[in-house]
Amino acid sequence: MFPDELKYTKTHEWAKMEENTDVVIVGITDHAVKQLGDIAFLELPEAGNKIKKDSPFGAIESIKAVFDLTSPVTGEVIETNQQITDNLELLNTDPYEQGWMIKIKIENKNEFESLMNASVYEGFLNEKGEEH
Amino acid sequence: MRLIFEKSISGKRGVRFPERDVPSACNIPDGLKRKNYAELPEVSELDTVRHFTQLSQHNMGVDTNFYPLGSCTMKYNPKICEEAVLYKGLADLHPLIPQLPDGNKLTQGALQVLYETSQFLSEITGMAEFTMQPLAGAHGELTGTMMIAAYHASRGQKRKKVIIPDSAHGTNPASAAIAGYEVVSVPSNAEGVIDLDEFKKALDKETAAVMLTCPNTLGLFNTQIKKIADKTHEAGGLMYYDGANLNAILGKIRPGDIGFDIVHVNLHKTFGTPHGGGGPGAGPVGVKKNLVEFLPISRVVKKTDGTYALEYNYPSSIGYIAPFYGNFGVILKAYIYILLLGQKGLTRVAENSVLNANYIMKKLEPYYHLPYMRTCMHEFVISAVKQKKNGVRAVDIAKRLMDFGFHAPTVYFPLIVEEAIMIEPTETESKQTLDKFIDIMIKIAKEADENPKITKTAPHNLGISRLDEVKAAREPKLRWTK
Amino acid sequence: MPYISNTDEERAKMLAELGLNSIEKLFKDIPPELMSSSFNLPKGKSELEVRRFIKELASKNITDLICFLGGGFYDHFVPAAVGAITSRSEFYTAYTPYQAEVSQGTLQSIYEYQSVISSLTGMDVTNASLYDGGTAICEAIMMAVRITRKKKIIVDEAVNPIYRKMLHSYAANLNFESIDVPVGKDGRADRKTIESELDNNTACIVLQNPNFFGCIDDVSDLADLAHTSGSLIILSTYPVSLGILKSPGEMNVDIATGEGQSLGLGLCFGGPYLGLMATRSKYIRQMPGRIVGETADKNGKRGFVLTLQTREQHIRREKATSNICSNEALCALSALVYLTLVGKHGLRELAELCNVKACYARKRFLEIPEIKQKFDSPIFNEFTLELPANAEDVISKLVHKGIMAGFPLGRYYKNMKNCILVALSEKRTKKEIDFFAESLGEIL
CATH class of the missing domain: 3.90.1150.10 (Aspartate Aminotransferase, domain 1)
Incomplete structure (x- = not known):
């Protein structure tokens, strides 16, 4: 159901370590996209911003609701995906590849390692009784 | 429907001004003039009237349809109120006149409207005094929270939090946040009112105030309200009453009697002034005696000789929150509404x-x-x-x-x-x-x-x-x- | 009771459906000790009695003096068609247009209002209105604070002093600090002092054009200056003047505000008025207030809805861009109808008319040898005169001659006890101006 190569948070972000680097790519799961309904706006940080694990790094809005995007790791934003802010449909069609949001240069790899894997995330959703 | 701009034809005019009767010429240097004319429509008076009349027919209003919009009190608006605001002496009264020498004398009728409306509202809500200045309900909330801050500051305290139930109108947390407060949201219980245990947990020495709507936005009256007020006062906090739902309790319950220190009243809800498609409204704020000194200026007073005047000399006041004396036209309509209904009518x-x-x-x-x-x-x-x-x-x-x-x-x-x-x-x-x-x-x-x-x-x-x-x-x- | 239509019989039927025999039972949840301790109000009156009483009150306000009083609030002519439209109850008895399909009248009119104000100010986008010109400046400042994440505000003292008093009380309670900069000798913003106050902590510079003294101030240079330090420019404007004057957009202003009273609204003792606010596209998500956008229905038919609502209090609560909920939609409709009637060329003509009357009046007054022009900058429809006597005394004397001569500047500016601010509109005739000049000559 959820890609095995990714890690997950309880706030429905996914994270992926770029091979042989200290860069983590972050997006949101298709479960989160479905919950939001029609997405109207995405606010992402600028490259160079420092962000903290479990703190908001941006916001995603439907017509009548706003949700914080929570960072799974601590580090510096080195790139944001300009393509999705212009084409929000990508979040629906391809949340795990083209729908990535930011790349973070991290300080502590353990933060990444301690995130949930796909099966734990799926279990977490089942426990909450949420459809996915 | 087509936009008015799409009906525009170059050369058409909807109004004509008198010809120049003075020998002077326009003396604005070219460098200070705009390059292009603003793109305003060019249409005749009939085009204008027909366009907007047709637009009005694409609206529902209280006069055309039942409008059971919860929390908005879409009652019928008596027509005499609409007529009266157009009277000479009211519609054409310049707001700076009372600030001229002896200006109060030239505006006695208007000052009387402001004074008496504030007296009526004090009696209706059980407060000591009202300011008529806030220009809308949310503006009243901001005025109220500014007075809350001034009250605590006068006691050498800088409290940080305002407690607001999760069922509150969005303006409550927004107003408190703008005034610099941290908003603590308290959940409602199974009966639909603020959970007393959760409330007690949230209440402490950092609580500046508790903002409540009563009856709340579920239309429920909280029978524990006095207990909440007592606890809040024990902790040194103030009770703020969001008057959005005052319609339910006119003549039955007064916020002042049940422990509230500050109230705002939405004249465009309870007191029958129309909503205008989103405004204008008016949000006068009333306070108990211990907060009167913080009310905004100016204040309208009645002198011993029976005349009315504006006074500015209140050193503890939070100052100006609006340019003049409130949305006078709206206040006037509410005043008339209260005069028409009277004590019994309002209870009904x-x-x-x-x-x-x-x-x-x-x-x-x-x-x-x-x-x-x-x-x-x-x-x-x-x-x-x-x-x-x-x-x-x-x-x-x-x-x-x-x-x-x-x-x-x-x-x-x-x-x-x-x-x-x-x-x-x-x-x-x-x-x-x-x-x-x-x-x-x-x-x-x-x-x-x-x-x-x-x-x-x-x-x-x-x-x-x-x-x-x-x-x-x-x-x-x-x-x-x- | 004319405003409650149910009869006693109907009420009894309804109560019976609820299994109750009296209305009091509906209030049974309320502990008796919480019931009203007093409700001492007058007895209700008939419409006829109330009407008579209000007419009597209205007659106690003196409004038949010839009006040269302005100060940001002007006695303009309002065409009858404005009132004919705004008194249509389909408009005035509606609520905020949350339900778009039954509110297209309100929504399209707001969209048209946003369009005319954007064009008039030369800005990209306009909101659906704020309370008034003063709170619009306060909202603009809070917006600038959010955008720049800085807290210092520089305010030109030629910004309406009443608005500045509002800023002071907002600043005392809210999250910014403001510094007032005295006006320069020519009656315009003092560039040098502003430049020395401007630093990296400055969120914005607040200015007014034409300013409170009536002087025209092209703030383009200050806009450039502000932008070099990452600050914004807020310019409060008088919309009628924009029929001829350089627009805020042309001056590279970031947020334009204004009092819309002059656009078809009565003076009405200070309200309801109309807060104008327009800004650049890039700041739209930081703008307070309602915004209407164009869209289409399922069949592709054009329609209008409230949009970008996630900025607002009913969704974002304590994180909203503003606490504003009610706005001044009906006043915005007045402004739109007014600007539609006046039209593209009419507004230019009106602005010129106000200016020539002011030029003529000033010339007449300056013919009186004791009177001096206070500032020599160009004016629009209002100007400052220095009299040989206390302005308040002169104003009092002119009231007895049937003239509302203007505003005594000493009330807000310590060193201007002898100065008077005189305003002209298209309504003042040559005869009235001559009478004013002659009366003034006699008094001095």
């Missing part, structure tokens, strides 16, 4: 608004889920969770009502009820109208069971179908351009 407003709401609630109970089974006040909340099983949501029911000539109730508020539909009939509606509305609500409930597609795709009869809000937000187009 509360009684009939509560009766009308309970009557509809009772009749709809078999067809819709009622999250709180209690006598309601002037409004109540039902939920479309039963209908949701067939894919019919609160918004669909709202849109379907329009097909039958009713404005929709408030939907998806308060946030704590799933698929909330909040209905406030007001006292001015007749049993005949309520019965018709009830019949249609029942019809829609049945339709949602038997033929949900009709409900989900409503409205069908308005000449316009459901509008795409996602498109509007994703690709904002906010003005016409040539």
Whole structure:
């Protein structure tokens, strides 16, 4: 159901370590996209911003609701995906590849390692009784 | 309908000005002039009148349709109020006149309106004094929270938090946040009112105030209100009353009697002034004696010789929060409304608004889920969770009502009820109208069971179908351009 | 009771449905000790009695003096068609247009209002209105604070002093600090002092054009200056003047605000008025207030909805861009109808008319040898005179001659006890101006 190569948070972000680097790519799961309904706006940080694990790094809005995007790791934003802010449909069609949001240069790899894997995330959703 | 700009034809004029009767020429240097004329329409007076008259026909208002929009108190607005604001001496009165030497003498009638309205509101809410200045309910809230801060500062304290229940109007947390407070949201309990245990946990020496609507946005009266007020006062905090729902308790309960220190009143809800398609409103604020010194300036006073004057010398005042004396035209309408209804009439407003709401609630109970089974006040909340099983949501029911000539109730508020539909009939509606509305609500409930597609795709009869809000937000187009 | 239509019999039927025999039972949840301790109000009156009484009150306000009083609030002519439209109850008895399909009248009119104000100010986008010109500046400042994440505000003292008093009380309670900069000798913003106050902590510079003294101040240079330090420019404007004057957009202003009273609204003792606010596209998500956008229905038919609502209090609560909920929609409609009637060329003509009357009046007054022009900058429709006597005394004397001569500047500016601010509109005739000049000559 959820890609095995990714890690997950309880706030429905996914994270992926770029091979042989200290860069983590972050997006949101298709479960989160479905919950939001029609997405109207995405606010992402600028490259160079420092962000903290479990703190908001941006916001995603439907017509009548706003949700914080929570960072799974601590580090510096080195790139944001300009393509999705212009084409929000990508979040629906391809949340795990083209729908990535930011790349973070991290300080502590353990933060990444301690995130949930796909099966734990799926279990977490089942426990909450949420459809996915 | 076409936009007015699309009807514009170069050379047309809707108004003519007198010819120049002075020998001077325009002396503005070219460098200070704009390069191009502003793109205003060019149409005749008839074009203008027809365009806007036709536009008005694409609106529902209280005068044309039943408008049970919860939390908004869409009652009938007496026509004499609309007439009176146009009288010479009122409509054409310059606000700076009282600031001229002896200016008070030139504005005695207007000052009397302000003074007496504030006295009436003090008696109605059980407060010591009112400022008429706040220009809307939310502006009243901001004024109130600024006075709360001034009160604590005068006691050498800088408290950080304002406690607000999760069922509150969004303006409450927004106003408190703008005034620099941290907002602590307290959940509601199974009875629909603020959870007393959770409230006690949140209350401490950092609590500047508790902001409550009573009855709350679920239309429920909190019988523990005095206890909450006592606890808050023990902790050194103040009680703020959001007057949005004052209609329910006129002549029955006074916020001042049950422990509130500050209230704002929405004249455009309880006191019959029209909503104007979103405004203007007015949000006067009343306070208990211990807060009077912090009221904004100017203040209207009655002198021993029976005349009225504006006074500015109040050193502890929070200062100016509006340029003049409030939305005078709106205040005047509310003043007239109070004069017309009087003591008994206002009490009957509360009684009939509560009766009308309970009557509809009772009749709809078999067809819709009622999250709180209690006598309601002037409004109540039902939920479309039963209908949701067939894919019919609160918004669909709202849109379907329009097909039958009713404005929709408030939907998806308060946030704590799933698929909330909040209905406030007001006292001015007749049993005949309520019965018709009830019949249609029942019809829609049945339709949602038997033929949900009709409900989900409503409205069908308005000449316009459901509008795409996602498109509007994703690709904002906010003005016409040539 | 004319405003409650149910009869006793109907009420009894409704109560019976609820299983109750009296209305009091509906209030049974309320503990008796919480019931009203007093409700001492007058007895209700008939419409006829109230009407008579209000007419009597209205007659106690003196409004038949010839009006040269302005100060940001002007006695303009309002065509009858404005009132004919705004008194249509389909408009004035509606609520905020949350339900778009039954509110297209309100929504399209707001969209048209946003369009005319955007064009008039030369800005990209306009909101659906704020309370008034003063709170619009306060909202603009809070917006600038959010955008720049800085807290210092520089305010030109030629910004309406009443608005500045509002800023002071907002600043005392809210999250910014403001510094007032005295006006320069020519009656315009003092560039040098502003430049020395401007630093990296400055969120914005607040200016007014034409300013409170009536002087025209092209703030383009200050806009450039502000932008070099990452600050914004807020310019409060008088919309009628924009019929001829350089627009805020042309001056590279970031947020334009204004009092819309002059656009078809009565003076009405200070309100309801109309807060104008327009800004650049890039700041739209930080703008307070309602915004209407164009969209289409399921069949592709054009329609209008409230949009970008996630900025607002009913969704974002304590994180909203503003606490504003009610706005001044009906006043915005007045402004739109007014601007439609006046039209593209009419507004230019009106602005010129105000200016020539002011030029003529000033010339007449300056013919009196004791009177001096206070500032020598160009004016629009209002100007400052220095009299040989206390302005308040002169104003009092002119009231007895039937003239509302203007505003005594000493009330807000310590060193200007002898200065008077005189305003002209298209309504003042040559005869009235001559009478004013002659009366003034006699008094001095």
